[in-house]
Amino acid sequence: MRILVTGGAGQVGTDLLKRLHADGHAVRCFDLVRRTPGVPDDVEWIRGDVVNPAEVFDCVFEFAPEVIYHFAALLSATGEKRPHGCYTVNMHGTRNVLEAARLAKTTPQVVFASTIAVFGNNLPTPEPEHGVGDDVPLQPTTMYGVTKVAGELLGAYYQKKWGLDFRGVRFPGLINAGIPGGGTSDYALLMYIDGIRYGRYECFVGENSAIPMMYMPDALRALTELSAAPRKNLRRSIYNIGAFSPTAEDFAHAVRARVPGVEITFKADPVRQAILDSWPRAVNDQNANDDWGWKAEYTLDKMSDELVRDLQEMLKHQ
């Protein structure tokens, strides 16, 4: 298949490009920045700005993809530092991608990366035992969350009005052996990376903080499985997906158990702590399970074993 990935230099994009290439697809990346080291040479790399409709349209019309994974966005922590930039990239970028898909001859399927940051005020209390469902009030407290709710709604509108095949997942915080970029959930990943690299990490949220988290191999599988699901099986366009919800202290414990002598401390940063506290502790992903068979495979322990081994190997070569 011909597959375009916007924001392909980001945390999810980098790993997805490699996976799609390994699966034999013709892959093109569209990103502002230059090629990420380690991405295979025959993944085509177009430098462009999602905010600029002409650049997005030229890229889509010329490549004629069958699927577009749309990831280009500013995340929650960066978005609070740069709310206007976040609005522009996330809102205009999503609209440009949807519009290009609508107008393209191939009318590609658009797969959207949404997020737990769409949740915020007025969630059910106490939180339901099996996590917050898909259809609770979406009242985010961050610009990032606002733009992602709007992206979900805009995509659903394109689907209803123009028959565009729009689908997406609400990602938990994602953890991989990569470089995170401006998210509030980055503390989990940094605990492993800095713990191994420097032997210490000061976590920017309190030790009892907990939100939904997921290991990247599960996240990539969610994307490709949702993309491959027959449209008739999908009763909705956007799905919660979950895996595990450890506290920050649980993560510290998992790292300490595998990295002797590591020192992990906690010092909450009020802005990021408030963002994190506005998100649910767990999501209910029964709809994803029912409609396209979604189920996470990694637990905290299984992920930690694999991640620590991979990071130790990776950092040896740096």
Ligand code: SER
């Ligand atoms: N990982 C994202 C963030 O923290 C949530 O989608 O902003």
